[in-house]
Amino acid sequence: MQICGTGSLAATPFSRSFAQVxxxxxxxxxxxALKLLTEGNVRYAANEPRQRDFSAARAxxxxxxxxxxTILGCSDSRIAPELAxxxxxxxxxxxxxxxxxxxPQGLGSIEYGSAVLGSKLIMxxxxxxxxxxxxxxSALQKGNKFPxxxxxxxxxxxxxxxxxxxxxxxxxxxxxxxANVRHSVEQLKASKPILSGLIAKGQLRxxxxxxxxxxxxxxxx
Ligand SMILES: [Zn+2]
Numbered sequence: 001m002q003i004c005g006t007g008s009l010a011a012t013p014f015s016r017s018f019a020q021v022x023x024x025x026x027x028x029x030x031x032x033a034l035k036l037l038t039e040g041n042v043r044y045a046a047n048e049p050r051q052r053d054f055s056a057a058r059a060x061x062x063x064x065x066x067x068x069x070t071i072l073g074c075s076d077s078r079i080a081p082e083l084a085x086x087x088x089x090x091x092x093x094x095x096x097x098x099x100x101x102x103x104p105q106g107l108g109s110i111e112y113g114s115a116v117l118g119s120k121l122i123m124x125x126x127x128x129x130x131x132x133x134x135x136x137x138s139a140l141q142k143g144n145k146f147p148x149x150x151x152x153x154x155x156x157x158x159x160x161x162x163x164x165x166x167x168x169x170x171x172x173x174x175x176x177x178x179a180n181v182r183h184s185v186e187q188l189k190a191s192k193p194i195l196s197g198l199i200a201k202g203q204l205r206x207x208x209x210x211x212x213x214x215x216x217x218x219x220x221x
Contacts, residue, residue, distance in 0.1 A: 022064030023057070023090055025118055030205030033068045033121035037218075040086035045216040049086045057088060067093040070113040072184060073125040074100045074132065079211050081125065084218065093119050099132030099157050100124055101180065102187045111194040114204050122188055122195075122204065125218070126181040127211040133176050136161045159183070178221045181208040 027033035043049055070093040071081040081087075081094050093113035095106050102110075113119040126133075136157040138144040146154055160183030164175045185208040188195055198204035209218040 020059040020063060023060050023066050025066040025068050025120070026091060027068040027120055030120045030203070033119075034123075034205065034207060036087075037069055037085045037121070037123065041084060041216075041218045043086045044084055049083070052088065054089065057090065061090045065090050065093075065117060067091055067113060067117055067119045069093070069121040069123060070095065070110055070119040071123050071125050072096075072100050072102070072106070072110060072188075074098055074127055074130055076127060076130065078213055079125070079127050084125075084211060084216065093117060098153060099130065099136070099180065100126055100184060101157055101160065102184050103156070107188075107191060110188065111191075114198055115194050120204060122206045124181045124184040124188070124206070124208045125211055126177045126208070126221075128174070128177065128213045130177055130180075132157060133161065133180055134173065136180075137165070137173065137176055140165050177210055178208075181210060181221055184208070 027036055068087075068091050069085075071085075072095045073079060073081055075096045075098045081092050082089070085092065093109075095109050095113075097103065097106060110122060114122065132153060135144070135146060135150070136154050139146070139154045140158060140162055145151065157180060160180045161176045164172065164179045167175075185206050188206045189199060190196060195204065195206070199206065208221045210221050211218050
């Protein structure tokens, strides 16, 4: 006799309540996904996140995943995408790297998120006071060198930030953060064949946002 697992419950009237099915995406279109992220960020910034029972969804998530959006964000410890957008485990496919820029391997992860898992939206998420952006500005301005592989990180970010260096001013850092986000957005939009193909079919949208450390609010850029 089977005393555990779903088999013993299959023929009982209660089987339905015990049945577990893989999760389905919370958004079926790119615009719907963006709306969910925007609304979630409003709740987060207002300190009004949804109450959650994490254990309830675990059995379903063990069977699969269907994230509604992909986040290309910075490694910065102060920005946690699931918290910042008030989403559940399974809702966001997250790629993080200091400076939130596109690498060949990262692009492969992002493509997997959309082509295989069905993510409808990619958000490149920069943030205020980004150390990687500051380091790149100092490398461009003063020729500062960085140790080890950090140098490679800065080198990779230079093409995105160099254009805004022509104009100085107090807002240089913020302009560099925005330029860096937009650079990645354009790279992802133009990426062939997977991402550009999904965009052409209306099944994917790529957007940019900047997270403000002080308020927690994400502004689209
Ligand atoms: Zn950063």
